[in-house]
Amino acid sequence: VDVETLLNLDEIEEAATKQISRKAWAYYYSAGDDLISKVLNNSVYRKILLRPRIFIDCTKCDPSTSFIGHDVKLPFYVSPAAMARLAHPDGEWGIAQSCAQYGAMQIISQNASMTPEQIVADAKEGQVFGWQLYVQTERAKSEAMLARMKKLPAVKFICLTLDAPVPGKREEDERSKNVGSILPLRSAVQGDGSTSKMSTGTQTPPQKAMGVGQSLFWGTAADLTWKTTLPWLSQHTDLPIVLKGIQTHEDAHLASLHAPQVKAVILSNHGGRALDTAPPAVHTLLEIRKYCPEVFDRIEVWVDGGIKRGTDVIKALCLGARGVGIGRPALYGLGAGGKEGVARVLKILKAETETCMRLLGVETVDQLGMQHINARAVERD
Numbered sequence: 001v002d003v004e005t006l007l008n009l010d011e012i013e014e015a016a017t018k019q020i021s022r023k024a025w026a027y028y029y030s031a032g033d034d035l036i037s038k039v040l041n042n043s044v045y046r047k048i049l050l051r052p053r054i055f056i057d058c059t060k061c062d063p064s065t066s067f068i069g070h071d072v073k074l075p076f077y078v079s080p081a082a083m084a085r086l087a088h089p090d091g092e093w094g095i096a097q098s099c100a101q102y103g104a105m106q107i108i109s110q111n112a113s114m115t116p117e118q119i120v121a122d123a124k125e126g127q128v129f130g131w132q133l134y135v136q137t138e139r140a141k142s143e144a145m146l147a148r149m150k151k152l153p154a155v156k157f158i159c160l161t162l163d164a165p166v167p168g169k170r171e172e173d174e175r176s177k178n179v180g181s182i183l184p185l186r187s188a189v190q191g192d193g194s195t196s197k198m199s200t201g202t203q204t205p206p207q208k209a210m211g212v213g214q215s216l217f218w219g220t221a222a223d224l225t226w227k228t229t230l231p232w233l234s235q236h237t238d239l240p241i242v243l244k245g246i247q248t249h250e251d252a253h254l255a256s257l258h259a260p261q262v263k264a265v266i267l268s269n270h271g272g273r274a275l276d277t278a279p280p281a282v283h284t285l286l287e288i289r290k291y292c293p294e295v296f297d298r299i300e301v302w303v304d305g306g307i308k309r310g311t312d313v314i315k316a317l318c319l320g321a322r323g324v325g326i327g328r329p330a331l332y333g334l335g336a337g338g339k340e341g342v343a344r345v346l347k348i349l350k351a352e353t354e355t356c357m358r359l360l361g362v363e364t365v366d367q368l369g370m371q372h373i374n375a376r377a378v379e380r381d
C-alpha cells in the first residue's frame, strides 16, 4: 500500500491490520477484559468541544515544545510499546528514524524487539529518547539494563511503568497464542544471546503456551512500592525519572512529592491493556485540576491513550498535559509501511495539530488552555 494515500490514523490502522500477522494484530489490538477503557480513551476526546476564536492572524504556527528540559518539535511523542518488529523488520529503529525526521521524542520499551543500542544507533543530534523499565524480580537484570543506559547519551530519562505489575487479561492476545510464534523476537531484557549479554536463565517461559503479553510479563516484579523502589532506582541511575501509569489525583500528588528526582508523570491506563474500566487520562487530568493543581507546577504531566486526531492532542494540552503519547498508531504505521508508515502517522498528526491550533487562533502550544475547550460533558461523568 502507498502510505501517502492514507489520510488518517484509522485508515493506517486498517491498512496495517490487513498486512500484519494475526498474532501481531491480536497483540497490538488487544486490551483488558471488555475493552471499555480502550474504547473510552478515544471516545472521551469526542465529548470535549473546542472553542475557536476568530479574527486572529494565524499565518504562523509553531507546535514545538520541550519535555523535561529537552527541545522537541512536536507536543506528541511515541509511547513505549513492545515488539515493534512483529509489525515490520524496521522495528523500533524505524520508529527512531521517523521521529528524527519530525523532531519527535520516542520512549523505548524495555520489551522492544531490538536492543536500545540498535535503536539509538543512528540517532540525530538533539534527538530525544527515554527508556522504559519494568522492574524485574531479579533486580540484577534491571540494574544491568540501567548500567547500559549510562552509555547511551541519547537516552535522557528512565520511564518507570507502574500500571501493570501483573498483566491485564487480554483475551484477543490469548486467543492467538497458538497462531505462530514471536521467536526469535525477544526483548532486550530477556535476551536472545546475540543482541544482548543478558541471559535468559530459567526465567524463559514456554513461549507457545501463552499470549505475547503474558510471555513478556514473565519476570516482572509485583512488589514495587513508593518507599522502596525509588531509592533503589536512584542507586542505579542518575537520569531523571518519569512515572508512567498514574490513574488518580492521589498518585499524581504522591509522585509530585518526589520531585526533582521524578520530573514527570504519564497519566495512562496502558492503552486499556491493564485494568479494564480504569479511567482515561482526560478524567485524571480533570481530577488533578480539581484536587491538586499544584502538581502541574511541580512536575510535567504527560498523557497517553486513544489519541487519533490532532484535535485530541490539542484537547489534552488544553487540559494541562505537556506531552501526549501515541502507542498503537506508531505500531500500525510500521505495519502499514515500515518507517515510511510511521513517518506518515507523524506527518498526519502534525498537520492536524497545526490546523487545529490555527483554527483555534493560537500560534504556540503554551497559549493553549481551558479557555479553548468546553469539557462540561466529561466533567459530569
Ligand code: FNR
Residues within 6 Å of the ligand: 027, 028, 029, 041, 079, 080, 081, 082, 109, 110, 111, 112, 132, 161, 244, 268, 269, 270, 271, 272, 273, 304, 305, 306, 307, 325, 326, 327, 328, 329, 331
Ligand atoms: C504498550 N504499552 C506499553 N507500555 C509500557 O510502558 N511498556 C511496554 O512495553 C508497552 N508495550 C505495549 C505494547 C503494545 C502493543 C501496546 C498497544 C501498548 C502501552 C503504551 O505505552 C501506551 O500507554 C498505550 O499504547 C497508549 O494507548 P494507545 O495510543 O495505544 O491508544
